[in-house]
Amino acid sequence: MNKIQYSVAELAERFALQFSGDGARIIDGVGTLAGAGPSQLSFLSNSKYAGQLANTRAGVVVLHQDTLESCPTAALVARDPYVAYAHIAALFERLPAAPPGIHSSAVVAPGARVSPTASIGPCCVIEEGAVIEDGAMLGPHCIVGPDCVVGAQSRLVARVTLVTRVTLGKRVLAHPGAVIGSDGFGLAFDRDHWVKLPQLGGVRIGDDCEIGANTTIDRGALDDTVLEEDVRLDNQIQIAHNVHIGAHTAMAGCAAVAGSAKIGRYCMIGGNAGVLGHLEVADRVTITAKSLVTHSIREAGEYSSGVPLQENRQWRRNAARFKHLDEYTRRLSALEKDKNND
Amino acid sequence: MNKIQYSVAELAERFALQFSGDGARIIDGVGTLAGAGPSQLSFLSNSKYAGQLANTRAGVVVLHQDTLESCPTAALVARDPYVAYAHIAALFERLPAAPPGIHSSAVVAPGARVSPTASIGPCCVIEEGAVIEDGAMLGPHCIVGPDCVVGAQSRLVARVTLVTRVTLGKRVLAHPGAVIGSDGFGLAFDRDHWVKLPQLGGVRIGDDCEIGANTTIDRGALDDTVLEEDVRLDNQIQIAHNVHIGAHTAMAGCAAVAGSAKIGRYCMIGGNAGVLGHLEVADRVTITAKSLVTHSIREAGEYSSGVPLQENRQWRRNAARFKHLDEYTRRLSALEKDKNND
């Protein structure tokens, strides 16, 4: 494999950044401030790591104007060093080769339509009525069910399952084990047993969304489950049927959203947070990790539930008291009343 | 594909319902009250949507006698409109074709027994001693391990793994990514390292159970892990070894049950709720979302834990106080004692 390499001056020009120091220095990779060597690029974005700048051995550092003076090596100056680093680092990523065409072990139904520029990996199964658009890449073991569409330049890394009536926009990235379009959990209780409600809707995923490993997104009961564009889901997230998630919302690992909840744009949902069904969350709401949203949130802001971690014996004492908190507050009020009657 | 269609009168007769309005009207699908068109059937069950009835464009509405008068179109009158709708809607579901026989890409061990009326999809692997009974449907990429049984009319949608010694009853429905019969998490600590306990039991799943996408059910250490009939598990649920779940119990997404817990019949376990191991939960117990069951529950009823969501700054103040709750209650008691000594 050829080495990927750029001079510092080339990087500055390509990303429209100022540079200081040796523009001719050749960069062939990226690393942390503490770990990068002379042919690697690093970055300083989080002030927590500022102390590492003075001793870095990196060939060049992407940083903000404010820290330029302390930089012992070449620098690329960016308004937002983290964003600039994200763009530059992408140059050094080697994606697995994905030659156009259909692997001989893949099973493609006669009624499926696969673009000649798409790449279909080993053991993929593409079913009737499915469409794979230009430049889409399906790694090994992906299943694209009936009437599903994989948009142009989308990438199913490996072992992604689209069950039925799922439409992915352009440049969607889905990680291994993701299941999109599985049955919503719809049941009616008939005297003494459950009756299943057929799940007749689909799933629509907007452009530039990312779906984490082993994340599940159910299809709608009647209407569709919807993710607008640029929604970012981490691993092991559960999205129930008929959920609607606004553009640019990001959710951390193990979060879950119950049926028919509507989450706004630019929200941040913390790890293992939950949102109950049939409620609405406004735009630009942040939910901290492990919190449970039990009612609609009408205003932007940060919301939390839970109690803090403590050493177990202390915690036990406090937790036991919680069971009588209502009684304590009544006793408090009684004392106050007595006081006022004195 | 042929259209699926029924007249309103045909539906009334088939499901033993009264109808009012135009019995000859042809119905070819279902939809929401707000979205259904003149050839679609809708339903009114949740009173929250009653306001939509007057303006519905649906061809026919399944509803309760009480709301019949307000219905602007044909109606099918049901004691429980949601249950009746569930049955009717199933008529309009198109399941993927599953022709009897074994796909040429599937790998079936010589000692496996597959009914000639079963359908085995692409890339399935059926191992030694496995049995696939009449009319069972295995979608693509299912793995049926040694000595597993898939009961008649059961359906493994796609990419379901039965590891070993798993028996599914009749009409079991398992969704993609489900893993049934994986090793229980059994470890003994030997001075300075872990020793694994072999997991020699199996899993028994009763008739009419449903297992959600990416749900995991471990096999027993010695005895079996058991789900009685009509147990309904949503996505990403974790059932540990030797758990026993009673008939007709339903669990919402991301719930988890630890080893050897015994859950009763007709229970409802909320999303991301947890049940600790080696305890018992009575019949007809409801656990609300994200609650943790830490002791046996002997009586039917609804149980909860957790604290409510608040705006983050308010929450922080309250949460900080929780760490001293025991101290506050002692101070409260001291004040009361002083008062009584006055």
Place this chain on the structure above:
Amino acid sequence: MNKIQYSVAELAERFALQFSGDGARIIDGVGTLAGAGPSQLSFLSNSKYAGQLANTRAGVVVLHQDTLESCPTAALVARDPYVAYAHIAALFERLPAAPPGIHSSAVVAPGARVSPTASIGPCCVIEEGAVIEDGAMLGPHCIVGPDCVVGAQSRLVARVTLVTRVTLGKRVLAHPGAVIGSDGFGLAFDRDHWVKLPQLGGVRIGDDCEIGANTTIDRGALDDTVLEEDVRLDNQIQIAHNVHIGAHTAMAGCAAVAGSAKIGRYCMIGGNAGVLGHLEVADRVTITAKSLVTHSIREAGEYSSGVPLQENRQWRRNAARFKHLDEYTRRLSALEKDKNND
């Protein structure tokens, strides 16, 4: 299949245990105290089950010297009966046959290196630069991505995915649906949309680790995600990028660790517990189920968060009061001040 059988005397000799009773008795399996028959071995470790000893029909019981007198049958005496049982029971486990060689349906890249003593099951995909070492066993549908290494005697039960730059040590055991080496969740916010950070690191898993069903372990952004030796992960655990887990730590189902957290050795993390990112947990820390670790823990010990389960109506009253806990404590302080001013 041949029966696996040993006499009681043979077991005593093989595991260097004392025995009492009939050493010639033949044992061909294991069972619970309550369920084992005369040709089966059982054990007594948890004093909760001591009452079952008197009536056991087991052929031999592994137990501690202290309970030997109450044993009605042959006994094997062990310092730690649970550990001794774990070792003995392994004799009676039948693992699926895994003949050396590559199944005809597997797809192995020309640049992959597979030991002739390894077993590669049906529909496995081994990509460029991957290495499968001696005696490794890959069940059906495993994917070993570019530049991944599966160490000697490791076992991927079925449908395990190693995405890229993943190195498994020796004797690693990974269960179905596990995804190791997926992209870390790294995003930079650029004015109005997300920019993805390439995830250029890998994952290193030490010898004797166990990875549960549908567990996900992301690869590092720059450095690697690391599990030291003998780390035991149950099902549906989420390990984010650049996490470091010390040797012999065990985590129960549905636990999750956020990016760059460092967990010590010999820790026990309870079911559905969470650890936030960029913090450290000392050696020999226990976190109880569903707790959230929000700050570094410097000392060994047991830590908890959460509030206890209650009947829902009681719980509602207490939970409502929690929202005003700060106010109550202020009112309490005010009363105390008044009192002191009396």
